[in-house]
Amino acid sequence: MLNTIRLLVQCQNKQYVLEQIRCASQVLPQLSAEKYNVKRKDFATVQSSDVNFFKTILGNERVLTDDNDVTPFNIDWIKNCRGQSKVVLKPKSTQEVSQILSYCNEKKLAVCPQGGNTGLVGGSVPVFDEVVLNLMLMNNIVSLDEISGALICEAGCVLENVDNYVRERNLIMPLDLGAKGTCQVGGNVSTNAGGLRLLRYGNLHGSILGVEAVKADGIIIDCLKTLKKDNTGYHLKHLFIGSEGTLGVVTKVAIHCPVLPKAVTVGFFGVENFENILQLYKSAKSSLGEILSAFEMADRDAISSTVKNLNLPNPISDYPFYVLVETHGSDEGHDGEKLNRFLSKEMESGLILDGTVTSEPGKMQTIWNLRENIAGAGLRHGYVFKYDVSLPQKHYYELVPKIKQRLGDKAIVVCGYGHIGDGNIHINVTVPEYTREVAGLLEPYVFEEVSALQGSISAEHGVGFRKPHYIHYSKDRSALQLMHQLKTLMDPNGILNPYKVLPEEC
Structure with a gap:
């Protein structure tokens, strides 16, 4: 029999959870330039005359220069990268952005565009003293x-x-x-x-x-x-x-924007091994067809991290792997029946060990909270190396046990989770603190293994600051040369987000 969800999430407000994670440690990370041994390019430095010009465009309140005000914009949310910017600009219109970039280009001032700063590869924070162009006030x-x-x-x-x-x-x-x-x-x-x-x-x-x-x-x-x-x-x-x-x-x-689905149903269930997850995915595509909207997986360590570190409830028992299935459709009764029939069938087959199905918004959010907060939960107990890669589905989970064996007792936790449907796995490696020894064991090893399996070193988080010197594992020389040519054509002075995406040589 399928279980109903017995527990409600104790912290359903995801913004609160995110803020909890952000405040887990107040220690400033090491400067990116020092940590990764990066040399500053030949850009101009911001002068008082530049700040005064920015104020003529934006006014005093939208030009930040006080260290306490600027510091949060220099640090990424996982506290891995830290820049040295002295000024943050907050435009409210495209015309203001145009004026700012025209001036910076003429003066050869480097610029770091910034949005919500939720990235994992350091792409949205400065490396040196780039002008931070934060677009948060362009919100209409x-x-x-x-x-x-x-x-x-x-x-x-x-x-x-x-x-x-x-x-x-x-x-x-x-x-x-x-x-x-x-x-x-x-x-x-x-x-x-x-x-x-x-x-x-x-x-x-x-x-x-x-x-x-x-x-x-x-x-x-x-x-x-x-x-x-x-x-x-x-x-x-x-x-x-x-x-x-x-x-x-x-x-x-x-x-x-597609039409809002009239019916949303979520299933969450425990699975014995990864091979069974692949069989389950194949069955879900056949049984659920057009209503299948998400097929997510997480291993035991990933789910345990959110349960323990963020005090979130797990609606089913402890299992080696978990799968989250969501359907979007137009008929709640029809869709719920299809999902229940699918789960009943696969529980009988043994692919699913235990599971629950719900269409109640609060209970669905309880389940999604477990999955969505994995990325931040590991930050509570150390430094986290995060890898966002895509792999052929038959090789999807192979890298996790390899990394565990390679690091041994140097790692607190190595876990894998992500989107089975598109081959995107996220691998989190939690260690007591950042060390060059562990970094050297992981990189470029992880990217070499991904390349050997015909995968991509970046599935959905971009290349940013962390991966330009590894991009050749996914892009050949001709593609990189064309990318450099486009960059030279569109930004000949190289002021836009320097040190990001493109390697220095190709």
Whole structure:
């Protein structure tokens, strides 16, 4: 018999959980330049005359120069990277962004575009003294066509706020992330974020109808069409999607929002081994078909981390692996029956050891909290090396036991979790503290293993600051040369997000 959920989450407010994680340690991380031995490029340094110019555009309140005010913008949320910026700018319009970039390009001042700063590869914080261009005040929803589902919003809109807005109008954002209460749409587009429901709604770049972006020289590129079909010339919007602010700063986004599902059901169940998870996924695609929106997995250590460190309840017993299945459809009775039938069948087959199914919003959130908070839970007890890679599904989990064996007692926890449907696994390695010894055991070993299995070293979090010198494991020399040529063409002075994405030589 299927169990019903007996426990409610003790902390359903994800923003509170995130803030709890952020405040877990007040110790400042080591400067990125020192930690990773990076040499500063030949950019100008910010002078008082530059600050005064920025104030003529933004006013005093939107130009931050006090160390206490600037410090939070220098540090990524997992406290791995720390920059040395002396000034943070908060524009409210595309025109202000244009003026700022035009000036910085002329003066050769490096710029670090920044959204919600929820990334895991250091792409949204400075390395040295780059000017931080934070878009949080560009947070207006411009328009929504409720017939076509075409939404236009500014880059600083928080994903969850936009999702709530369109839900009130019977639509849904195609992207859903654990960090949706903090991350911003511009950052999502700039990193081509993947998310939890890619299985149903596809890659983000497929949902983007158009973008507005500002080049390094301040020129505004208007590709903000809302048409589903616009086959005129080059698809310029794709230059900015996933370029992580190195080719231009995304200021507005047009995105297609699907119809809000009338019925949502979540199943959570325990599985004996990873081979059974693959069989279960194959069965789910066949049994659930078009209503399958998410198929997530997590091993015992990943779920135990959220249960213990964040005091979240697990609605079923302890198992080696867990699978979370979500369906989106139009008929609750029909969809629930299909999911219950699927689970009953696979419990009889032995692929599922125990499980629960629910359509109650609070209980569904209880289950999703376990999955969505894995990324932050490990931060409570040490330093976490985080790897976001994609692999052929038959090799999906192979790297986790290899890393455990390689590190031995040097690691507190090595766990794997992620999106089975698109082959994206997240591997967290928790150690007491960062050491070059452990870093040397992990890198480039992890990326060599991924490359040998024909995978990608970055599945959905981008390359950022942490991975440029490993990008050759996923991109060949000809592709890297073309990327360098595009960068030179669009940002000849190299002021946009330097030290990120591209290696120095290829």
